[in-house]
Amino acid sequence: MRQRITWPIIIIVSALSAGLASLGFLPTILQFLIIGGFILVIPGMAYIRLMLSTPSLTRFILSVALSLSLSTFVSMFMVLTHTWYPLGGLYFLIAISIAGAALQIILSPRNQW
Amino acid sequence: MIREMDRPTTAKSKAPPPSVTAHRGIRHLVQYRPKLPQGIDFTNLIRKTWPLVILSAVLVTYVVSVWGADVNHMTDFGFLSVLPPAAYAALAVLIISACILIFHQPEDSLFIFAFIFTLVLLVHGAPNVLYGTLRYSWSWKHVGMVDYIQDYGSINPAIAYLGVYHNWPGFFAFGAFLTEITGAQSALNFAGWAPVFFNLIDIAALLFIYSSLTTDRRVIWFAALIFCLTNWVGQDYFSPQAMNYFFHLIIIGMILKWFTVTSPPTLTVLHRIPIVRRFAVPILRLLSRAIDSDAPVNASTSTERIIYQGIIVAVFGVIVVSHQITPFMTIITVFGLLLARQIKPRLLPFILLFMFVAWLMTGARTYMQIQVSSMLRDLVQFGDHLTSTLHDTTTFSPGQVIVSAMVRGETLAVVLLAVAGAFRRYRNRNIDVPIIICVIAPFSALLASSYGGEILFRVYFFALPFLALFIALLIRPTFRLPQRWLMTVFAAVMSCMLFIGFLFAYYGKDQWNYFTPNEVAASDYLFNNAPPGTLVIEGSRNYPSEYRNYSRFTYLMLSREIPLDAKLVTDTTATLARWMSESKYSAAFVIISRSQILEEHGLGEIPIGTLENIKQTLLDSPLFRVVYRNDDVIIFRLADKYDAAQP
Numbered sequence: 001m002r003q004r005i006t007w008p009i010i011i012i013v014s015a016l017s018a019g020l021a022s023l024g025f026l027p028t029i030l031q032f033l034i035i036g037g038f039i040l041v042i043p044g045m046a047y048i049r050l051m052l053s054t055p056s057l058t059r060f061i062l063s064v065a066l067s068l069s070l071s072t073f074v075s076m077f078m079v080l081t082h083t084w085y086p087l088g089g090l091y092f093l094i095a096i097s098i099a100g101a102a103l104q105i106i107l108s109p110r111n112q113w
Numbered sequence: 114m115i116r117e118m119d120r121p122t123t124a125k126s127k128a129p130p131p132s133v134t135a136h137r138g139i140r141h142l143v144q145y146r147p148k149l150p151q152g153i154d155f156t157n158l159i160r161k162t163w164p165l166v167i168l169s170a171v172l173v174t175y176v177v178s179v180w181g182a183d184v185n186h187m188t189d190f191g192f193l194s195v196l197p198p199a200a201y202a203a204l205a206v207l208i209i210s211a212c213i214l215i216f217h218q219p220e221d222s223l224f225i226f227a228f229i230f231t232l233v234l235l236v237h238g239a240p241n242v243l244y245g246t247l248r249y250s251w252s253w254k255h256v257g258m259v260d261y262i263q264d265y266g267s268i269n270p271a272i273a274y275l276g277v278y279h280n281w282p283g284f285f286a287f288g289a290f291l292t293e294i295t296g297a298q299s300a301l302n303f304a305g306w307a308p309v310f311f312n313l314i315d316i317a318a319l320l321f322i323y324s325s326l327t328t329d330r331r332v333i334w335f336a337a338l339i340f341c342l343t344n345w346v347g348q349d350y351f352s353p354q355a356m357n358y359f360f361h362l363i364i365i366g367m368i369l370k371w372f373t374v375t376s377p378p379t380l381t382v383l384h385r386i387p388i389v390r391r392f393a394v395p396i397l398r399l400l401s402r403a404i405d406s407d408a409p410v411n412a413s414t415s416t417e418r419i420i421y422q423g424i425i426v427a428v429f430g431v432i433v434v435s436h437q438i439t440p441f442m443t444i445i446t447v448f449g450l451l452l453a454r455q456i457k458p459r460l461l462p463f464i465l466l467f468m469f470v471a472w473l474m475t476g477a478r479t480y481m482q483i484q485v486s487s488m489l490r491d492l493v494q495f496g497d498h499l500t501s502t503l504h505d506t507t508t509f510s511p512g513q514v515i516v517s518a519m520v521r522g523e524t525l526a527v528v529l530l531a532v533a534g535a536f537r538r539y540r541n542r543n544i545d546v547p548i549i550i551c552v553i554a555p556f557s558a559l560l561a562s563s564y565g566g567e568i569l570f571r572v573y574f575f576a577l578p579f580l581a582l583f584i585a586l587l588i589r590p591t592f593r594l595p596q597r598w599l600m601t602v603f604a605a606v607m608s609c610m611l612f613i614g615f616l617f618a619y620y621g622k623d624q625w626n627y628f629t630p631n632e633v634a635a636s637d638y639l640f641n642n643a644p645p646g647t648l649v650i651e652g653s654r655n656y657p658s659e660y661r662n663y664s665r666f667t668y669l670m671l672s673r674e675i676p677l678d679a680k681l682v683t684d685t686t687a688t689l690a691r692w693m694s695e696s697k698y699s700a701a702f703v704i705i706s707r708s709q710i711l712e713e714h715g716l717g718e719i720p721i722g723t724l725e726n727i728k729q730t731l732l733d734s735p736l737f738r739v740v741y742r743n744d745d746v747i748i749f750r751l752a753d754k755y756d757a758a759q760p
Binding site: 039058062075086087 | 265286289295321324360367420
C-alpha cells in the first residue's frame with residue numbers, strides 16, 4: 001500500500017508547493033527550483049504512472065517529455081487565444097496533476113489498501 | 114538487437130585443482146592462517162570508494178584551477194586559451210576514470226552517471242559561471258522573443274523581423290510561461306544554464322534509446338560518454354532546437370523500444386512491393402540478419418501501445434509548433450524505419466506527416482507564403498549547401514584555421530570510427546538496420562533547407578547519437594580480462610583524443626561568443642532608452658542584441674551591407690548620415706562593440722579593420738556624436754538629432 005500512495009502523495013505535495021511558491025513570498029531561486037521542478041516532472045508523472053507500468057528510468061524520461069509537452073501546450077494555448085495569464089496556466093497544471101494523483105489512488109486495487 | 118557477448122564460464126577457475134582436493138588435509142595445515150576479523154572486504158571497499166575519491170579530486174582541482182581564469186584575455190582559441198593545465202588534467206582524469214568504470218564496473222550505474230554528470234557540469238557550466246553573461250549572440254535573440262511574448266501575451270506571424278520565431282513559437286511561449294510563473298524577471302536569469310540542462314536530459318533520452326537496443330551496460334554508458342565528447346555542434350544553448358532535439362530522441366527511442374518488428378517479412382510480402390520485387394531474396398536475407406533474437410524484450414500490451422502512440426503524437430505536436438527542421442528529421446527517420454520494415458505501426462508516420470503539414474498550412478502559413486520561393490530555390494541549388502557549409506578558411510585568422518581543421522578532423526574521426534563499428538558488427542554477422550537508418554535519414558535534410566551553411570552541422574547533430582552507438586560497439590570488449598584492459602586503454606586514449614577535438618570545436622569561438630559586462634551595459638542602455646521606431650545600425654549581429662523591446666526597432670547590419678554598398682567604406686559618414694536621417698525613423702544609433710570586431714578579425718567575412726575604421730571615422734566626424742561609451746562599446750548618434758533631443 002505504501003508504494004501505491006507514495007508517488008501520488010509526492011505529486012500532490014509538489015503541486016501544492018508549486019502553487020504556494022507562485023504566491024511570491026520565497027526567494028526567487030527557491031521559487032524557480034520548486035516551480036521549475038514541478039513543471040519538469042510532475043504533470044507527466046501524474047499520468048504516466050496512471051497509464052503505464054514501465055521501469056522507473058523509462059517512466060521518468062517519459063514523464064519529463066510529457067510534462068514539458070503539457071506546459072508548452074498550455075502556454076501555446078494562451079498565446080494563440082490571446083488569453084495570456086501564466087498563473088492561470090500554472091494552476092491548470094496543478095489541478096490536472098492533483099487530479100492524476102487522485103485517480104492513481106482511486107484506481108489502485110482496493111485490496112491493496 | 115545488440116546482444117551481450119557471452120560471458121566465459123568461471124566455474125573452472127573456481128573449482129580447486131584435483132591435486133589440491135586430494136591433499137586437502139595437509140595443505141590446510143600448511144596454509145593455516147589466523148582468520149581476519151569478518152566484515153571488512155578491502156577489495157570491495159577500494160572498488161566502491163575509488164570513483165568517489167577520483168570524482169572529488171577532479172572537482173576540487175578543476176574548480177580551484179579555473180576559479181581565477183581571466184576570460185577577458187582569451188586569444189584566438191577562445192575559452193581553451195584561459196583554461197589552466199590543471200583543468201585539462203582534471204578533465205582527462207575524469208574521462209579515463211569513466212572509461213575504467215564503464216568497462217570494469219558497469220554495474221555501478223550511479224557512479225558512471227555521476228562521472229558523466231560532472232563532465233557535463235564542468236564543460237558546459239564553467240563558461241556560464243566564469244563569463245557571468247549569456248554566451249552566444251543567438252541566445253540573446255531568443256531571450257528577446259521570450260520578452261516579446263511576456264510583453265504582448267501573443268505573437269505576430271507577419272512581423273518583419275524574426276518572423277520565423279512567431280510562426281514556430283512553442284519554445285518561446287514555454288520560455289515566457291516559465292519566466293512568469295517562476296518569478297524570474299527575464300529569461301536571462303536562467304538561460305545561461307540551458308546547455309547543462311539540455312545536455313543532461315539528452316543523455317537521459319539517449320540512455321532510454323540505447324537500453325532499447327542493447328542489454329550491454331558497457332555499450333549503453335560508453336555510447337552516452339562518446340556523445341558527450343563529440344557533441345561539439347553547440348545546439349544546446351537556449352533555443353528551440355535544443356528542446357526539440359530532446360523530444361526527437363524521445364520519439365525515436367519510443368519507436369525503437371516498442372514498435373520494432375520481431376520477425377522479418379515473408380517473401381510473399383516482399384514480392385508484392387514493385388520496387389523491391391527483383392531483390393526480394395537478398396533483402397529478406399538482410400532483414401533476417403537485422404533481427405537479433407537476443408535483443409532486449411520490450412513487451413507491451415495493445416492498450417499500452419495505443420498510449421505510447423498517444424504520447425508520441427503529443428510530443429510531436431510540440432515539435433511541430435516549435436521548430437522548422439526537427440519535425441522534418443523525425444518524420445524522415447520514422448518513414449525510413451517504416452520503409453525498411455523495421456517498425457510496425459503503419460498509420461503513425463502518416464499521422465506525424467499530417468500534423469507537420471497541417472501546421473505549415475495554418476500556424477506557419479504566413480511564413481510559408483513568403484518563404485516558399487526561396488525554399489524552392491534552395492532545392493534547385495542543392496549543391497550550394499554543401500559548399501557554403503565548408504567555409505573558405507583563407508579569410509580566417511591563424512587560430513581559427515586550426516579550430517576549423519580540428520572541427521573537420523573531429524567530425525571525420527567520428528564518422529570513420531562509426532563506420533568501423535558498423536563493419537565490426539557486420540563481421541559478427543549483425544546488420545543493425547534501424548541504427549543505420551537513424552544515421553542516414555538526417556542526410557535527406559541536405560535536399561531542402563533555408564539554413565544555408567549550418568545544415569551539415571545539423572545533419573551531424575541528428576546522426577550523432579547513433580554514430581556514438583556504433584563507436585561504442587567498435588570497442589566493446591569481451592569479458593576476458595587482458596582484452597578488457599587493452600580495450601579500456603584504447604577507449605580512454607580515443608576518448609581523450611575526441612575530447613581534444615571537442616574542446617577546440619566547442620570553445621574555439623568563445624573569444625567573440627563571450628560578451629563582457631560592459632557590452633551588456635551598453636546594450637541595456639540602447640534597448641531600454643531608444644524610442645520606438647529607432648534604426649539600430651550594428652557593426653554585426655554578434656553582440657547582446659534584440660533581447661529587450663526588440664520589435665520596436667529596425668536593424669541594419671554593417672557587416673552585411675559593406676559587401677553590397679562600396680560607398681559605406683569610401684564615404685562612410687555621408688552614407689550613414691543619409692540612412693540615419695530618414696524621416697521614417699524616430700531616432701538612429703550606430704553601435705560598434707568589442708565582440709563584433711573580434712568576430713570580424715577571426716572569420717574575416719569583411720576586410721579586417723573595416724569596423725575599426727568606421728568607428729574612427731565617426732569619432733572624427735562632426736556629424737556624429739558619441740552618446741554612450743565604455744571600454745568595449747561605443748554608440749553614436751547624428752549630432753543634430755542628439756542636440757535637438759537635449760533639453
